[in-house]
Amino acid sequence: MGQATYKDAGVDLEVYQESMKRLPRLMHRTFSPRVMKLDGGFAGLCQLDFSSELFKRDYAEPVLVTCTDGVGTKLRVAKLTDVHNTVGIDLVAMCVNDAICCGAEPLVFNDYVAMSHDDPALLEQIVQGISDGCVDADCALNAGETAIMSDLYGHGDYDLAGFCVGVVEKQELIDGSKIAPGDVAIGIASTGLHSNGFSLVRRVVFDMEGLGVDDFVEELDATVGQALLTPTRIYVRAVRKILAQYRGQRVVRGIAHVTGGGLRENLGRILPSNVRVEIQRDSWPVPPVFGWLQRLGDIADDEMERVFNMGVGLVLIVRAEEANAIRQSLDDSGLASWQIGRSVEGSRAVEWAIRS
Numbered sequence: 590m591g592q593a594t595y596k597d598a599g600v601d602l603e604v605y606q607e608s609m610k611r612l613p614r615l616m617h618r619t620f621s622p623r624v625m626k627l628d629g630g631f632a633g634l635c636q637l638d639f640s641s642e643l644f645k646r647d648y649a650e651p652v653l654v655t656c657t658d659g660v661g662t663k664l665r666v667a668k669l670t671d672v673h674n675t676v677g678i679d680l681v682a683m684c685v686n687d688a689i690c691c692g693a694e695p696l697v698f699n700d701y702v703a704m705s706h707d708d709p710a711l712l713e714q715i716v717q718g719i720s721d722g723c724v725d726a727d728c729a730l731n732a733g734e735t736a737i738m739s740d741l742y743g744h745g746d747y748d749l750a751g752f753c754v755g756v757v758e759k760q761e762l763i764d765g766s767k768i769a770p771g772d773v774a775i776g777i778a779s780t781g782l783h784s785n786g787f788s789l790v791r792r793v794v795f796d797m798e799g800l801g802v803d804d805f806v807e808e809l810d811a812t813v814g815q816a817l818l819t820p821t822r823i824y825v826r827a828v829r830k831i832l833a834q835y836r837g838q839r840v841v842r843g844i845a846h847v848t849g850g851g852l853r854e855n856l857g858r859i860l861p862s863n864v865r866v867e868i869q870r871d872s873w874p875v876p877p878v879f880g881w882l883q884r885l886g887d888i889a890d891d892e893m894e895r896v897f898n899m900g901v902g903l904v905l906i907v908r909a910e911e912a913n914a915i916r917q918s919l920d921d922s923g924l925a926s927w928q929i930g931r932s933v934e935g936s937r938a939v940e941w942a943i944r945s
Contacts, residue, residue, distance in 0.1 A: 599739030604707035608735065611713045615720040619730045623696065633732030635697045637756060650759035654693035657752045658683035662787040663817070668745060669802045670814035673711060676749065677718025678725070679784040682821035683848070684753035685726040686903065689828045690844040690859070692763035693755030695728035701750040702735045705742035715749070718820075726825040728753065761836065765843035765859030765906070772842055773912040774856070774866055774930035777919060779902030781878045783821040785849040786896040790817065793886035808877055816878055824903045827922035831905075831915055840915075843906035847898040853939040854895070856904050865935035866906075867942040873927040875900045906932065 595602060613628055620626070622641055625634035638646050660679045667676045677700075685695045700719050702712060712735060723730045742748070757763075782790065794800050794813060802814030809816045832841060843859040856866060879900065883893050893899065907915050912928060919926045930942065 599706060600737045601707050604709065605735075605737065608707055608709040608712045611709055612716055612733075615713075615716050616730045616733075619698075619720055619723040619728065621727070621729055624729045624731050633697060633699065633729075635729065635731060635754075637696075646756075646758075648756070648758055651756050652693075652759050652762055654688050654691045654755040654757055655753070656684045656687040656755075657750065658687065659748070659750045660784050662791060663784050664746075664748065665791060666787070666802065666814065666817045670818060672814065672818055673714035674718045674721075675818050675820045677715050677720070678722040678820035678823070679718075680749050680751040681719055681722025681726055681728070681753075682823045683784055684751045685722075685728055685755075685823060685825050686821070686846045688753050688755040689825050690763065690846050691755070691757055692761050692832055692841070692844070693757040694829060695726050695753050695755040695825060697731045697754050698723050698726075698728045699752045700730065700733040701752075702733070702747060703742065703749075704735065704737055704747040705739050705744050707737055708745075711745075711747070715747070719751070722820075722823060725823045727829075728755075728825070761832070763841060763844055766861055767839055768842040768859070768861055768864050768906050768932055770864060770932055770934045771909055772906050772932040773909045773928055774868065774932070775905045775907060775912060775916060775919075776852075776873050776901035776927050776929040777824060777827075777903040777905070778822070778873075778925040779847070779876070779898045779900055780822045781819045781876055782817065782882075783848070783898055783902060785898070787817075789886070789888075789896055790882060793882060793888070798885050806881065808881055822902050822924075824924075827919055827924050828903070828905070830922060831918050834918065835911070840908045840911045841905055842908065845904045845906075847901055847903060849896070851895045851897060852899065852901055852904070857937065857939045859906070860932075860937045860939070862937050863934065864932050865938045865940060866930050866932045867940055868930035869942045872929045873900055901927075901929065904929070 845856045847855045
């Protein structure tokens, strides 16, 4: 019996080093002056505050905001299409969109990539997407981990997880507690499915209907793969612009990221105990991908609304008198929005409004 080697066990350290050499440029393009470069170190470094006029914050009571998430089984669609440079955007979005719900400025993002085997080109595609998402979110990708586990993943399979750290001044923290009757709910457009419900999506599209990722869907003007891999929208810049405009005024009372559980569950998480929000169902256009999916799987309305965002990826609860100005700011940022509801007195709940 010959000598055992790591390569024989499934990990080629030379190929691994080739993978690592491809990543620094993708990280460096996301760096702000806050990041302290430590290439080859054991951690990522970021200054919370410093003297530069552009980045100086003079925090009185800074609060760190941390978020972690993954992409879920949307990764199976990436493997079927052999397109891997978009799911990294999803990974960043799922974390930074949560952070902005507290009013936080995302500072740094760390990724975890678990792979079946060393594949420098595949890893580079994945991290390209993560890097693109970080640039969009003004968040630095300053550390990460790549794990090779051939015994846990089938050949070519991989998984992603991400971790974001943000900061917010304690007096500017948004937790929903200031939401009051009369406030307005503004829904901001999603790009489609985002990164939730893909176990149901894959069952309907691939198992029940037997479609392939290259099949063209006329009503979506896209192939199946293109429609399903549309990246999750990142809302950070647009929302931070609004928060900066109204700093200290408590105009934005609550923010909800609409992910698994749909609009009602996620909006309900931020309401105080004495406020109910009534949502008008037909106040925004539902993107075609949802109607297509519902028809293919004969999915009930309440199941669709419970699993998917149905076209609203983020909700702002704002003071009514500023709602139009906030919607104009969103429009200026290139985001469609709608007044989808209003808060009223009552026990905590999100309900569909009944037209009189």
